[in-house]
Amino acid sequence: MISKKKKSYEVDVDDGLEKEEDAREDDSSSEETDDPFAEALKEDAEEEKAEADNEVEEEGGLDTIRSYLKEIRKSPLLTFDEEQELAKRIVKGDEAARQKMIESNLRLVVNIGKRYINRGLPFSDIIEEGNLGLMKAVEKFKYEKGFKFSTYASWWIRQSIERAIINQTRTIRLPVHIAESINSFMSVLGPLIQDLGREPSVEEVAEKMDVEVEEVRKIRQIIRKTYSLDRPLGDKDENSLKDIIEDTAILSPAKTTEGIKRREEIIKWLDLLKEMEKDIILMRFGLDGCEPRTLEVIGKQFGITRERVRQIEATSLSKLRFITNKRSIKFEELL
Incomplete structure (x- = not known):
């Protein structure tokens, strides 16, 4: 939860979630009507949306979220020259400049934080961790190098959030x-x-x-x-790919062999997806023998936006759950 003490530095969940839901709905309406998974995915989406709303309400309600977003939008975004000027003042110990630099970049934390929803931490905790990363970036930013602050801060924000998620869920x-x-x-x-x-x-x-x-x-x-x-296989499913694939880098030879067999089993299920869906899952989770790729990298490869990649990833994971459930197969049976 967001504490009053840090209120000036912290962000609530953003109404961009609603925009993303709208985008998903628009996306789903464009799906082929003869897709055998369409009805099941629609039901999944409705249930997941209801659960997400319940989680938000438990953390303070949608009204609180919208209120906070309205509040942080009062701080205008900074130009490069304004960033440079504030950074110079921050080096001299100007607390007001530090506060302004942070407040003007709170929306950056929100935008980055949205990518980590349903990854093991409540959104309020995600934002809190992201804000800690933002503050660290403000502290360490060297304006004289001539770099844009948001580029530098994004890494610190992501690192802070991902480290917290790993510590919480690993x-x-x-x-x-x-x-x-x-x-x-x-x-x-x-x-x-x-x-x-x-x-x-x-x-x-x-x-x-x-x-x-x-x-x-x-x-x-x-x-x-x-x-x-x-990361869970969709918002509803408690199972994750970790439940199926163990990290072969730290396993015995015998377990490594078992892990390879499990990977082959997963690939078999992926073959039931559309070609792009399969490729995106392979790339996102590093199942193609390479390192996991970011939404941005995958988007550039396919010529689509990172948001579209995220939507396809979510849909594909839902299909995987649907496929195995229809065959009365549980993920644990692949262990």
Whole structure:
């Protein structure tokens, strides 16, 4: 829940959720009428919307959400020159400038936070973590490098949210040496982001950590798998891909073989999806042998928006649940 103490820095759930629901409805209306999954997906969507509304009401109600959004919109977005001026004042200890920089970027936290809904944390907690990342970005931003603040802050916001989700939902116990490697990896990213004004490449991180490029790739893959495998297969389903696929990077050879068989079983079910749906699920969860890709990367590959990718992902996961349920198969049976 959002505390009064931090109210000036914190964000409530945004009414962009309603816009996303509208987009989903518009999207579903354009689906082919002979799609055998259409009716089931429509029922799923209605039930999920009702559950989402209930969750929102438990956290303070839709009125509170809209009220907060209305409040944060009073703070105008900043131009590049305004960001630079505020940053100069912040360096000198100007608290008013710091407050303005934060308040003017609260909507950025909301926009990023929407991507993590139903990922294991209440939305209010997601926003709180995102705001902590925003404040860290304000603290560490070096205006003299000439980078746009939102580009720099986005990474800190995402990192803060994802770290919280991993800590909250992860049940996989990582070996100590892997945990240490992850901590080392995370510790060098911040300074590199600051120096480069963008997310560094694998090669740049490897050079900073003084390790082989392949080692960095493995670390990134473990981090992304731990996060993505904890994501539920749709808003209603408590099961996640982690319930089906174990992280083979930390399994014995015997269990690795079992994991491969489970992956083959999943691929069989994916073959029942449309080609684009299958490809997006493979890419999002790294089931194609590569690292999981972001919505933006996938969108560029297919020539569609990241929001459209998210919608297709959600629809595909719902279809997977529908397919297995129709065959009286539970996800646990694939373990």
